[in-house]
Amino acid sequence: MNPQAPQISSALIETTAAKRMSSAFDLVARVSAGSIGPVNLCNIACAGLMIMANNYDQKNIATMEMVYGKGYLSAGGDAEVADLFHELDARGASVLDLGCGLGGAAVSMIRDLGAGHVTAVDIDSNVLARAEELVKINGLQSRIATRLIEPGPLPFDPGRFDIVYMTAVACHFEYLLPLFTEIHRVLKPSGTLVGRDWIKIACNQEYTNWDNFLREQGLNFFFAEINMFSHAMKASGFLDIEFVDKTETMEALSQKALDQVNGSLKDALLEKLGGKGYEECVQWARIRVTALSGKGIGQYRFRARVPG
């Protein structure tokens, strides 16, 4: 999750609107040219609205990395990546890391899980630059290709990947159907989607506090209920759809992050963010714990397979 709030300028909002428009037009053009598979009109309309994330500035990125560990913008680090791949053999696989952030998971998939090649994509050039750095430090340039993409249809041919990995990314999409339709398209027959994301459990006070807080920060999150994930995956053609509730694990990790923000990381965060920024960071970490423990939000691991 994102402990810091970038300021969204009007220039960014304009760029955002322009990107939405261009991706919608682009998709229509590609459907007309027959370069992408069967997509219905609803998907075309929705894909134009595939939402892009907040552009993290360097200070935000550094802060999030302090809390979540080298290479990560979400909780759990390498251990959570390994957990997601439990009983899923990544050895030799061609993987798409969609919304790769700082590249920690891409490195872990190669180094710890034996993936053959990872294509790590993101729409944010700031985070991607950090991912590239991490890939170089680990000497994995021949095994991990980083790529800046535009929001909208994925720039890959159908049936390109064995596995699509995606953590804490779907929460940035207003519409899940075009997202999973695209993921299904780029997976090979029998390919697997694996990931973890925030989900809305109940529209209670804890959820509302969390959602309002993020909106006040100008962030664009869309928390869907688990049945919305399930319906969108089914409608996209996925089979063997599985969910595992990871909310308790995330609550424990979020409590640990809050303790660190209040304790061992306090001086470093104060220095980086100043007093006001630090207070916001504490507030954010606290609201997240409350939203998880109050069962307003949760996190689920998901897995689904393209028919063979």
Ligand SMILES: C[S@@+](CC[C@H](N)C(=O)[O-])C[C@H]1O[C@@H](n2cnc3c(N)ncnc32)[C@H](O)[C@@H]1O
């Ligand atoms: C919370 S971060 C998670 C990053 C990484 N998966 C991790 O777990 O550390 C969400 C990431 O998704 C990226 N993102 C948002 N919308 C995207 C899109 N349409 N396509 C690709 N990446 C996107 C953001 O730029 C950001 O890096």
